[in-house]
Amino acid sequence: MNERLFEELDWRLRVFDSLSFPTLILKPDKIILTANQIFLQRHGVTLEHIVGKHCHEVFYGGDSCPNKVCPFTKVLSEKTGTSVMRRHTTRTGKRLYEDRVFSPILDDDGNVAYIMESVRDVTRQKNLELALKETEAFVEKVILGSPIAIVAADRYGHILLMNPAAEELFGYANPFAVRHITADQLYPPGIASSIMRQLKDNKGKLPAIESTIINSIGERIPVELTASIIYEDDEEVATVGIYTDLREKRAVEKKLKETRAQLAQSEKMASLGQLAAGVAHEINNPLTGILFYATLKLENLSTEDPERADVQAVIDDVKRCKEIVQNLLAYSRQSSPMKDIIQLNAIVSQSLTLIRDPKMFRNVRVEREFSEDMMLVHVDKNQISQVIINLVMNAVSAMDGTGVLTLRTYRDKAANRAYLEVIDTGCGIPPENMSKIFDPFYTTKKPGEGTGLGLSTAYGLVKENKGEIRVKQTSAQGTTFLLEFELYQTIQDIEPT
Template sequence: MEGELRTVIEMSNAGIVILDGDYNIRFANKSTSELTGYQVEEFLGMNFMDIFSAENKKVIKDMLAEHRMGENIRSCSELEILTAQGNRKETEICITTTGDSNGTRKIYAYLRDISERKRSEEKLKITEEKYSLLFERVQQGLFISSREGKFIDCNQAMLDMLGYEDKEEFLSLDIARDVYVNPEDRRIFQDLVERDGFVKEYEVELKRKNGEKVTILLTGNIKRDGEGKIVGYEGINTDITERKNIEHELRKANDFFRNLIDSSVDGIIAADIKGNVVIFNKGTEKLLRYKAGEVIGKLHITGLYPPGVAKDIMRKLRSQEFGGVGRLETTQSTLVDRDGEHIPINISAAIVYEDGKEIATVGIFTDLREKLRMERELQDAQLQLLQSEKMSSLGKLAAGVAHEINNPLGGILIYSNLLIEEMEDSDPKREDLKRIADEATRCKEIVKSLLEFARQTGPKMEPIDINRAINEGLFFLENQAAFLNIEIIKKLDLTLPLIEGNSSQLKQVFMNIMVNAAEAMEGRGALTVTTALQPENNSVLIEFSDTGKGIPPEYISKIFDPFFTTKEVGKGTGLGLSLSYGVIEQHKGKIDVKSEVGGGTCFVIELPMVHKGTVLGAK
């Protein structure tokens, strides 16, 4: 039995020591050696007190003094021991004494290493102290409450927020009855937090001890016990009473000013510093076709401008250049109405300050549509008068051209056709003569088109293949000197349907644009011709894009004007693009130009489809 007992003692992770009445060590297990750093042989014969500091020796002696002979008492304490290496180690020591009838006393000591536990406890203590410090120092009100409606804990900020000095008094309150202005809000909070596990910025009114109302944003989550059952809630309350009061006062001021400005014919809009519209007068209702109730508190100010315009206006308001910081002198801009229409306006604006801080912006808007319409009508009338004079001159020119050119062209056609008839089919010159005859015919068509344009008579319309018209124009131009060093890139959609148009006129438009492109590239570069179907517009898209020097922005608006040209005197009449514009309009289409100086030019033509089911490939 003694051997079995020794085996059990040696297996123990704790140090076990047997002392005599003078504290001399008579037995020590291996765990004692590992704990103290002494070999078992060294330990035997040592005095047990040698492993303790002076102050701890007294503690051990006091413990032993409590043990009387014959009493089997167990005393425990946590003390530091001194290891063989001179290090201090935290241990738990338990001592039991026994004695027999002969007066022999034995002392049994149990030693367990608690260093790791002590370190963990110290870390936990530091963490708790930090948490406690943070809990008390944070400016928002922190709380822990039970599910039944009592506060379990709170910080000082929570007490200050609700006007309580005595924490115990506060913890005794019934939350729903004594803290919530509307007790039902407590139940709503519980439903939300228990459904989702958390609540973020739930706005609610609480009561201070003196009855005053406090508006707070409540963010919280549920607390569960070890079995996962909801036992309470913890959260943070942010007092937004002051902010709500400021918003209320601002709304009152807005109401007062609205009464003053609603009679203004001009539109007046004010927005808070976040961009939320707070004033929208009747003049603006008429201008943008919104009702004030649809906008105030519901639309951001940027939604009333095209993209980027509101940001640019704020930049100008904060700049010295446009009337001084905080002011914008009258300048033209654009608003967007309820239906997405861009409304040209004059705007003058200002930033509203309070204690040096921006709190709002206000703008006055004058509708420019009628003014611009009258200016356009005046310009159109002037242009129409000028155009009438030009058309008169153009008509005389066209009549002279018809007389002077048609007769020689007729001769060319007659004699080229006679020569064709006399030639053998295998004669290689026959194709050249055919080309002469075809081009002479095209010249007659050009003269005819010029006459039709001058007389404003409609051309003969028939189903035509756009790709074929483009290819025929390119076939004539590709061998000209201006195109010899130009790369022609064709991206033609072979599934295009036929359209209703005049092939000769459209071919002349295409050739005119391509010749202009070659001149812009000065005989070297790339010309890309693209055709595509636009089902959403029921139209065919044609693009001519070059790598030329581009068109200056100030010329873009004049590019289709009659007799406008940037070429040297004698090298262009300025009629080409004007005639092209007229042809496309007669075809109920659109023509536009996009260009960047140094970045090339792209002419875009849209022609309506009529024959949706008929498709011809490029030839």
């Protein structure tokens, strides 16, 4: 062999031997031509053992190859390299993963003369990959199963992930719909960009803030939001938002606030009632005295006496004072009701006929929306008439004589309640006045036009008759006062058990 050729062969053999992966050279018919040193070492064989053998004899020790698909077919037909991953278990039970790379070695005519097969042990990488997959699957399960709504979006705002809790919160049950929205559509205008700004100002982490989202049907929902930007190599790749629905918490807070206000209101009414009762009692006796002596004086004066007019004025004013005292006593529930069983509709109709000044109704259309259901109530009809008259007078004056007054009755048999609504189209009650309207002497009317005893008297009388009175709603379009009484049950009403 000439020296050049020897040298050429020598370095090629050395390269082959120094490959760090176990490597074989095979003929296209899968007969082993040679193997490098590391292959022999790993498999504990010598060249004599394997040269001339079929590859499956060396790898699997059998007469035939257990693999249905052989990479040789691909290498031979396409003349390009290919690789397969093989898993096998060693005799000691250790699971190994091998990446077997098959590369064609072409002859001068471009045909596959030999195939080089390198075996790379990728057990470590494969185990890491499997562990990662397991971790990913676990994280996915945690995210998907979380009762907290989680949404991730890419840097352009496209939704990457919306867990089932978020789908429920945002109302996107269809994953297809989610693909067609962007993160800014989940918030009222301007909010998404403000959140992004805060995120960037806080190094990509936003501690819990209260915010508002918009669901798929346009409803605004209060939420607590925490968000963070996910970076990869200092590059922003996604944003994750975690949302807690605050609707239930808000509803509980509102209820608590209302209950506190109601409690404060009834405490105030109770102490004002005591005060009113005290004043009324103290004043009632001297007034009775003044009225008695003034009436006596009038009777003793001759019909022409010029003093008659003065004494009559004293009597009229004392009577007015006594009326106020009566109202105060009604408010402080010192009057004793004389209860009858009566139809609620009948009391309402009767009250309307009792209103002294029909001129008040000039431009007021009165609508009666009476339920035809049986609505018997056990009340003092005169007292409840007074309540209705007070409410109607207030409604008419709130409408300044022009508008629609609706009197609506209905019942809730299951709750055992009968209701009357006095609805006006008047000016409404400003929120800051709401806590004061039932106070005695609270009025927004000019002096001489109202004493501010109408609602406080009504409150006392309704309570005396075991009912409820409240403002059901009020706005610049009008006010609805609601009266509520227990339904009186007749024998037929009581369901047989």
